[in-house]
Amino acid sequence: MSHDPIEWIAADWGTTNLRCWAMSSSGHVLFRAESESGMNSIVKSGGNFETALLELIRPWLREGETIRVEACGMVGAKQGWIEAPYCETPCSPATLRSKAPSSDDGIEVWIRSGVKQSAPPDVMRGEETQIAGLLSLHPEFEGLVCLPGTHTKWAQVRNKEIQSFQTFFTGEVFSLLANQSVLRLTLAPEGTDETAFLQGVTTSFQSPESLLSDGFRLRAEALLEELDGVEARSRLSGLLLGHELAGVFKASDQPEFVFLVGSDELVELYRVALSSLSITHRSITNESAILGGLSKI
Amino acid sequence: MSHDPIEWIAADWGTTNLRCWAMSSSGHVLFRAESESGMNSIVKSGGNFETALLELIRPWLREGETIRVEACGMVGAKQGWIEAPYCETPCSPATLRSKAPSSDDGIEVWIRSGVKQSAPPDVMRGEETQIAGLLSLHPEFEGLVCLPGTHTKWAQVRNKEIQSFQTFFTGEVFSLLANQSVLRLTLAPEGTDETAFLQGVTTSFQSPESLLSDGFRLRAEALLEELDGVEARSRLSGLLLGHELAGVFKASDQPEFVFLVGSDELVELYRVALSSLSITHRSITNESAILGGLSKI
Numbered sequence: 001m002s003h004d005p006i007e008w009i010a011a012d013w014g015t016t017n018l019r020c021w022a023m024s025s026s027g028h029v030l031f032r033a034e035s036e037s038g039m040n041s042i043v044k045s046g047g048n049f050e051t052a053l054l055e056l057i058r059p060w061l062r063e064g065e066t067i068r069v070e071a072c073g074m075v076g077a078k079q080g081w082i083e084a085p086y087c088e089t090p091c092s093p094a095t096l097r098s099k100a101p102s103s104d105d106g107i108e109v110w111i112r113s114g115v116k117q118s119a120p121p122d123v124m125r126g127e128e129t130q131i132a133g134l135l136s137l138h139p140e141f142e143g144l145v146c147l148p149g150t151h152t153k154w155a156q157v158r159n160k161e162i163q164s165f166q167t168f169f170t171g172e173v174f175s176l177l178a179n180q181s182v183l184r185l186t187l188a189p190e191g192t193d194e195t196a197f198l199q200g201v202t203t204s205f206q207s208p209e210s211l212l213s214d215g216f217r218l219r220a221e222a223l224l225e226e227l228d229g230v231e232a233r234s235r236l237s238g239l240l241l242g243h244e245l246a247g248v249f250k251a252s253d254q255p256e257f258v259f260l261v262g263s264d265e266l267v268e269l270y271r272v273a274l275s276s277l278s279i280t281h282r283s284i285t286n287e288s289a290i291l292g293g294l295s296k297i
Numbered sequence: 298m299s300h301d302p303i304e305w306i307a308a309d310w311g312t313t314n315l316r317c318w319a320m321s322s323s324g325h326v327l328f329r330a331e332s333e334s335g336m337n338s339i340v341k342s343g344g345n346f347e348t349a350l351l352e353l354i355r356p357w358l359r360e361g362e363t364i365r366v367e368a369c370g371m372v373g374a375k376q377g378w379i380e381a382p383y384c385e386t387p388c389s390p391a392t393l394r395s396k397a398p399s400s401d402d403g404i405e406v407w408i409r410s411g412v413k414q415s416a417p418p419d420v421m422r423g424e425e426t427q428i429a430g431l432l433s434l435h436p437e438f439e440g441l442v443c444l445p446g447t448h449t450k451w452a453q454v455r456n457k458e459i460q461s462f463q464t465f466f467t468g469e470v471f472s473l474l475a476n477q478s479v480l481r482l483t484l485a486p487e488g489t490d491e492t493a494f495l496q497g498v499t500t501s502f503q504s505p506e507s508l509l510s511d512g513f514r515l516r517a518e519a520l521l522e523e524l525d526g527v528e529a530r531s532r533l534s535g536l537l538l539g540h541e542l543a544g545v546f547k548a549s550d551q552p553e554f555v556f557l558v559g560s561d562e563l564v565e566l567y568r569v570a571l572s573s574l575s576i577t578h579r580s581i582t583n584e585s586a587i588l589g590g591l592s593k594i
Binding site for chain 1: 413414415417418419420448463464465466467469470473474477478479504505506507508509510512513514517518520521522537540541543544547
């Protein structure tokens with residue numbers, strides 16, 4: 001007895017990772033595979049995108065057949081496999097794709113277009129596909145979508161289109177401050193203290209103008225009061241996220257509903273923060289969003 | 298004809314540098330010397346503070362005589378030569394000092410105490426001496442002092458005492474974002490565009506909650522509109538400084554007068570920013586502030 005045949009392959013190809021799914025005709029995941037052949041490592045090593053992809057999915061290919069690969073993410077950037085031109089807001093997400101040149105007859109690779117916004121200038125690659133996936137699961141959804149990540153995106157969705165969006169590089173700033181600023185001497189390398197996290201969220205949401213002072217204070221508290229390293233790490237995380245949320249919600253007196261799309265760990269962080277601010281939310285996983293988005297052509 | 302004899306030696310001994318001045322009895326600078334033997338490099342190399350000092354000032358010593366060295370800065374920290382205990386606010390700055398143990402009869406080294414604050418927790422080492430110097434030059438001064446640096450200090454001075462102070466690690470965050478975040482791909486390594494700088498100051502002063510989004514926008518503008526690298530660098534600098542100023546002045550409806558003490562380059566940056574916000578200011582140089590502070594015992 002053979003299982004379902006592989007009908008097509010989904011690829012989430014970002015800056016640091018390549019993740020692939022072998023999909024059945026009925027939309028089920030048959031196999032998963034992942035490597036660290038993200039765009040950056042390929043560009044840096046002078047490598048080849050096709051080779052990196054084939055290395056990962058070769059076991060899924062069949063002699064004499066051509067399988068379709070649907071990809072999204074930084075693989076469509078200027079330094080990627082082929083530049084997939086941006087769609088401009090307002091636009092229906094992930095409906096355009098570019099065919100990547102390949103020399104192997106076993107694959108036919110399509111890369112989704114990212115989305116750009118002119119005023120204020122902003123860009124996304126990959127998140128538009130997650131939003132398309134959200135819309136395939138919840139076709140009538142309208143409102144605010146948050147896609148947490150190194151560069152978190154907040155998008156306004158209406159009429160099945162991305163109307164506008166805003167990027168916060170909160171995750172990247174956290175990582176730099178935790179690992180490379182003077183705070184590295186104070187912060188534990190891991191661990192979570194929810195009370196300290198929420199203390200940071202509240203402080204920064206109420207006084208976002210004090211971020212560069214509130215951050216340094218963790219160091220002073222460590223010197224003067226032996227602040228615990230996990231507490232310090234969680235408070236910094238909360239300070240940065242509270243600052244982001246102040247930026248998102250400053251314009252509206254009344255917090256809105258938020259749909260979260262992302263990894264379990266980051267979504268949990270945002271859930272806790274949003275709950276503390278009495279902002280309602282739901283979430284779907286990264287995987288279901290990406291597969292939903294790449295299933296639609 | 299011989300010049301004035303060296304009466305004492307002043308030392309500004311920070312995290313990354315050691316700067317010394319040979320002083321006459323009348324308070325004139327006879328010689329200057331500088332090395333990169335800051336606290337960090339000595340601690341890291343397992344070196345010796347006394348050796349590092351003697352390497353720099355040996356030519357100024359005379360056989361059979363003991364010369365007094367007055368030092369301030371991180372050399373008095375826990376990892377420094379000897380821990381000079383903090384004074385606590387409110388306090389008269391740089392009036393306490395600790396004698397550092399030395400094996401060479403040619404020097405007698407005194408290190409000024411830093412200042413700590415309990416609520417909210419904050420610390421300074423070195424800046425208290427600059428403030429003492431400011432007070433020796435302007436004994437009646439009361440008001441706000443700004444000491445720009447990697448970790449900029451803002452201090453309230455009244456009755457010749459530091460009443461309170463606040464640290465912003467703006468300089469350190471700028472350096473991390475410019476050199477190590479995604480913005481490194483966009484920012485020129487140097488150069489100043491005053492218009493872009495002031496644009497950043499204004500944006501961030503008015504909307505400090507948007508810092509983590511305004512920062513990323515520089516990258517998007519570079520991708521979509523080929524934003525100039527010098528313009529991007531200056532705007533980022535302005536965004537961070539405007540954010541700091543929003544934090545300092547949030548509480549007061551009316552901007553105050555500010556006395557600036559620091560390096561020419563940083564003071565100029567703050568002057569431009571403060572002027573654009575119609576905040577009046579004066580300044581003295583780092584050197585005159587430190588020498589003024591170390592002259593008083």
